Every structure is written in structure tokens, then in C-alpha cells.
Amino acid sequence: MASVTLPVAARAAAPITPSGAIAKRLLSLVVVHGILLAGAIFMLLPFVWMLITSIKPPAEIFTAQISLWPKQFYGVENYSFALSQAPLLRFALNGVILCAGILVVQLLVAIPCAYALAKLRFPGRNLLFVLVLLGLCIPVQVPAMPLYIALAELGLLNTYFAMMVPFFLSVFAIFLFRQFFRSFPDDIIHAARLDGMSEFEIVWRIVTPSAWPAIAAFSVFSAVAHWNDLYWPLIVISDAKLAPPPLGMMFFADAETGSNYGALTAAATVLTAPLVIAFLIARRRFIDGITMTGVK
Structure with a gap:
């Protein structure tokens, strides 16, 4: 009896076997998780390198051999030098206040x-929202000069207020919360009004x-x-006592400590x-806010 050969189209339309579907799903999971793992390593590698460098002696930092773990633990010396040479805790406190x-x-x-x-209906609402979106395009460098002149005339330089005032109005926050509030049920608002x-x-x-x-x-975005x-x-x-962390690091990395990379990375740590601790505490809320914002 002659064998019957299925047409190419019929063979192509044949259902995928369960084993083939499982293999395809496993392959897709391996590829996706591999990409995520590579991205995580790429993002975490600078932090790991900073931590390892902060506990290395100077001789191992500048050696030609690359080693992840130091042969001699030098963390106590590096952190003691960093904390004694600059008020790092004061810089961190300034950052928290700011x-x-x-x-x-x-x-x-x-x-x-x-x-x-x-949620409110008023004339020009859409135009006002467009202006909010346009405000996202204006960097802080644009109003820097008039703000500096105004603060200098008022005698408010070298104050916490001077560091805060340009950022009191956040158009990004308005946009983010507006997208979130759109999903809030109108019936609850009407009931509250009644x-x-x-x-x-x-x-x-x-x-x-x-x-x-x-x-x-938004708190994570703003704090970072x-x-x-x-x-x-x-x-x-210009007063080091009011310096936030980045400015404090610049004051710390002077000619004397600029070549001491162990102490510099210890201060950066x-x-x-x-x-990092604040982000780890708020990470679940952060992920919920990112995924839920804009859902109608």
C-alpha cells in the first residue's frame, strides 16, 4: 500500500506536541531570565567593585592583577580614615534634610x-495639562541664574532653603499623580460630596x-x-557644614586624599x-506605583 505524504501546509498546521510546547516555554524563560540576570550584573557590578575597593589596601588597588576579594583586609583603616578626615555623617544628614x-x-x-x-472640570484644564507636560522639558539649569541672583539679594545663600527652593514644584509629580488619580472611582468622590x-x-x-x-x-525618584x-x-x-553627599565627596576628594581610592570608595559607600536602604524598604511600594500608574 502506497504511503500518503501530507502537504507542506498540512504539516505546518499540525498541532504542537505538549513536549514541544514545554521546551519552547523553557527556552523563552531561560532567554528572558538570562537577559534580566545580565542586566542585574551590569547594574550591580559598580557597587560590588566599590565595596571591594573600600576594603583593599592601596598596594592591591593599583596592582595589575584583578582579584575580587582582597588578600589583606584593609576596611578598618579605610573607613576610619574616611570618617576622621571628613564629616561624612553630617553630609548624610544634610542629604536626609534636603x-x-x-x-x-x-x-x-x-x-x-x-x-x-x-477629577475637576474647569475651562482650560487640558491646556493647563499641556503646560505641565511642557514643564518637563525645562531643566533646572534654565532658571539657575535668576534664582541665584534672587537668593543672593535676599541673603539666603548657604542655607537649606537655597538648595530646596528650585525643586518645590515638580511637574513630574503632577503628571504621575494625575495619571494615578484618573483611575480613582468617580462614584466614591460623588458620594463624599453628597x-x-x-x-x-x-x-x-x-x-x-x-x-x-x-x-x-515618586518618593524614590525624588530622593535619588x-x-x-x-x-x-x-x-x-560654600559652607562644608551644609554640603549634601555629592558636594561633601567633592570636598573630601582634595589633593591630599585624591589618590587614596580605598578611603574614597569607603566614603562613597x-x-x-x-x-540603598531606603530603596530596599520602599521597593514593593515603588514597583506597585510604577505598575499601577496610568491604569484606567
Whole structure:
């Protein structure tokens, strides 16, 4: 009996066997996780190298051989030198004060603005939102000169306020919260209005408590941006006692300690640790805020 050969189209349309589907799924998982693992290594490698360098003696830092773990533990000397030569804890405290002050004012301003753009009906609302989006295109360097002149005339240079004032209004926060508030049910707001609640009470007692994921996500963005900011503090601060972490590192890396990379990386580790710890604490809220923002 002659064998029957299936057409090419019929063979192509044949269903995939369960073993083939499992193999395809495993291959896709291996590829995806491999890419994620490579990205994680690429992002974490500078931090690992900083930690390892901070516990190495100078002779091993400049050697031609690359070794991950030091042959001689020199961490006590490097960290003691860094903490004794510069007020690193004071720099970290300045960073906490700076980031916390900016974040509080940003939230107090951005949340009502975002609620108005998302839930209130008034003429020119869409135009105002377009202006908010255009504000994202203006860097801090543009108003730097008039702000510096105004602060100098008022005698406010070398103050925490001088470092904070350009960032009190965050158009990114307004945009982020507006996208989040759009998904808030209108029926709850209407019910609150029928109960006699004012718009101010609705914003802070009903809408804002539901926005903690978005607030946590923005808090991470804001803290990272202003903790690492060097441009504006370098302009308005000349007193080392008020220096935030990046400016404090610049004061520390002078001609005397500029070649001591062990002490420099130890100082960088001390000043980076609070930011990493804060992110680890808020990472779940941060991920929720990123994934939930903009979902209608």
C-alpha cells in the first residue's frame, strides 16, 4: 500500500506536541531570565567593585592583577580614615534634610494640582495639562541664574532653603499623580460630596490614602535625584557644614586624599548606604506605583 505524504501546509498546521510546547516555554524563560540576570550584573557590578575597593589596601588597588576579594583586609583603616578626615555623617544628614524637605513640599503642591487636573472640570484644564507636560522639558539649569541672583539679594545663600527652593514644584509629580488619580472611582468622590465633604477633605482623606503606591514611587525618584544632585548645591553652598553627599565627596576628594581610592570608595559607600536602604524598604511600594500608574 502506497504511503500518503501530507502537504507542506498540512504539516505546518499540525498541532504542537505538549513536549514541544514545554521546551519552547523553557527556552523563552531561560532567554528572558538570562537577559534580566545580565542586566542585574551590569547594574550591580559598580557597587560590588566599590565595596571591594573600600576594603583593599592601596598596594592591591593599583596592582595589575584583578582579584575580587582582597588578600589583606584593609576596611578598618579605610573607613576610619574616611570618617576622621571628613564629616561624612553630617553630609548624610544634610542629604536626609534636603530630600525630606523637598519631598514634603512637592507632595503638598503636586497632589492637589494632580487631583484638580484629573477629577475637576474647569475651562482650560487640558491646556493647563499641556503646560505641565511642557514643564518637563525645562531643566533646572534654565532658571539657575535668576534664582541665584534672587537668593543672593535676599541673603539666603548657604542655607537649606537655597538648595530646596528650585525643586518645590515638580511637574513630574503632577503628571504621575494625575495619571494615578484618573483611575480613582468617580462614584466614591460623588458620594463624599453628597455627604458634605469639601474638595480639600476629599483630596487628603479619601484620594491620597489610596495613592500610597504612587507616592512611594515618586518618593524614590525624588530622593535619588536630589541625593545625587551636585549642580545646584555647588552654586549656592560654600559652607562644608551644609554640603549634601555629592558636594561633601567633592570636598573630601582634595589633593591630599585624591589618590587614596580605598578611603574614597569607603566614603562613597557610607554616603550611598542610606539611599540603598531606603530603596530596599520602599521597593514593593515603588514597583506597585510604577505598575499601577496610568491604569484606567
